[in-house]
Amino acid sequence: MIKFENVNKWFGNYQALVDVNESVDKGDVVVVCGPSGSGKSTMIRTLNRLEPIHSGRIAIDGQDIHAHGLDVNTFRSRIGFVFQQFNLFPHLTALDNCTLAPIHLRGLSKAHAREQALSLLDRVGLAHKANAHPTELSGGQQQRVAIARALAMEPPLMLFDEPTSALDPEMVGEVLTVMKALARDGMTMVVVTHEMGFARDVADRVLFMDAGKVLERGEPHEFFNAPQHPRAQQFLSDIR
Ligand code: ADP
């Protein structure tokens, strides 16, 4: 579903992605980990063209995402993106946060969008908060609304960039529970996270990045039990 071929990217003189060659199959859950500044966010942001690349190729479903004539807005609407900061629209209720894009970008009727949003809010355990504004919700609840909002576009692919890093520890679990359910339902997911319990439970593969390179990739049990690269060994001992 996703293919990176020899992808390189610079910020000025700094090479943020170095010869990235990875692929993700439909239905896979891939966890990306590595030290701060290693290029994790840059890598997943290239996937929906939030960051341009300087050489190489990225294809999604066989289509070069930088192809001439590709409509960026339509393309982006097919990829759900959940950030560390929840970025909900503060003046809208949870429900309206979830209906806005489907009404305006997918052309759903208000009634249909509302019905779909209520079912998604129910899926993330927040049907009872449909009419609450973001300030009336905890961080964990806001992030669950953000996930529901992303799902409302029915994307075949979901990207998460440290979705639990801004949360108080007691709220991490509720967000991971929602993400695990999504993974088990077969969603294709690329997740930047240091939540190793999540990786062990649902990841098909873990990528370890350092200084713009993917240094190691493996199944979670291989990666956690017997990391090969010294940098990966160091990283795992630092976060444990
Ligand atoms: P990570 O998500 O793994 O912490 P990032 O992908 O955010 O790392 O950043 C990788 C490197 O690229 C870092 O050295 C960072 O300082 C640099 N970088 C990221 N975004 C920019 C930018 N917009 N301009 C310049 N340098 C950037």
Ligand code: MG
């Ligand atoms: Mg980052």
